[in-house]
Amino acid sequence: xxxxxxxxxxxxxxxxxxxxxxxxxxxxxxxxxxxxxxxxxxxxxxxxxxxxxxxxxxxxxxxxxxxxxxxxxxxxxxxxxxxxxxxxxxxxxxxxxxxxxxxxxxxxxxxxxxxx
Amino acid sequence: xxxxxxxxxxxxxxxxxxxxxxxxxxxxxxxxxxxxxxxxxxxxxxxxxxxxxxxxxxxxxxxxxxxxxxxxxxxxxxxxxxxxxxxxxxxxxxxxxxxxxxxxxxxx
Numbered sequence: 001x002x003x004x005x006x007x008x009x010x011x012x013x014x015x016x017x018x019x020x021x022x023x024x025x026x027x028x029x030x031x032x033x034x035x036x037x038x039x040x041x042x043x044x045x046x047x048x049x050x051x052x053x054x055x056x057x058x059x060x061x062x063x064x065x066x067x068x069x070x071x072x073x074x075x076x077x078x079x080x081x082x083x084x085x086x087x088x089x090x091x092x093x094x095x096x097x098x099x100x101x102x103x104x105x106x107x108x109x110x111x112x113x114x115x116x
Numbered sequence: 117x118x119x120x121x122x123x124x125x126x127x128x129x130x131x132x133x134x135x136x137x138x139x140x141x142x143x144x145x146x147x148x149x150x151x152x153x154x155x156x157x158x159x160x161x162x163x164x165x166x167x168x169x170x171x172x173x174x175x176x177x178x179x180x181x182x183x184x185x186x187x188x189x190x191x192x193x194x195x196x197x198x199x200x201x202x203x204x205x206x207x208x209x210x211x212x213x214x215x216x217x218x219x220x221x222x223x224x
Contacts, residue, residue, distance in 0.1 A: 031210045042216040107158035
């Protein structure tokens with residue numbers, strides 16, 4: 001079955017530690033995204049990538065980094081510079097590339113990050 | 117800037133019809149989408165409007181009016197399983213901006 005896989009489901013970070021969240025998709029989608037969701041809030045865009053080896057900052061990129069070495073993979077690193085990392089992190093992908101066609105995002109199940 | 121507004125909560129009874137509004141202060145977007153998210157789960161796509169007017173998908177319909185800077189999601193024949201959060205989102209090509217979400221509670 002095609003879809004988006006995020007791992008781990010739960011992650012704990014120690015102060016000063018970098019942690020990496022995995023996101024893999026087998027939908028052959030060009031675009032991939034990372035969002036942060038705080039309790040009772042909407043989704044805020046961290047980074048997105050339209051093609052391999054290219055990515056753009058979203059609204060809250062500070063303290064995060066990404067890479068896009070393969071079409072299927074878009075890992076997110078939460079660095080020690082992110083002072084308030086506790087949140088629900090969602091990865092998504094979409095097929096369309098800047099057209100007026102319906103642009104649907106497909107989401108993974110998410111990773112809950114907490115600080116120890 | 118880009119800003120979308122939604123009511124924070126809506127309550128309705130099973131079998132009823134409910135409308136969730138989304139107003140925005142932005143322009144130049146390609147379309148308005150709606151997503152459903154159950155507690156602890158991932159958002160799932162419901163409906164999309166590229167043009168003004170009504171789009172119908174089963175029990176769910178969505179409407180967009182660019183001249184009035186608003187859209188809405190209409191849920192008919194409400195079921196208990198419709199209790200969830202609903203988000204509107206605009207897309208600028210590959211960049212998406214989501215609204216704060218509306219929590220819908222369906223009562224028996």
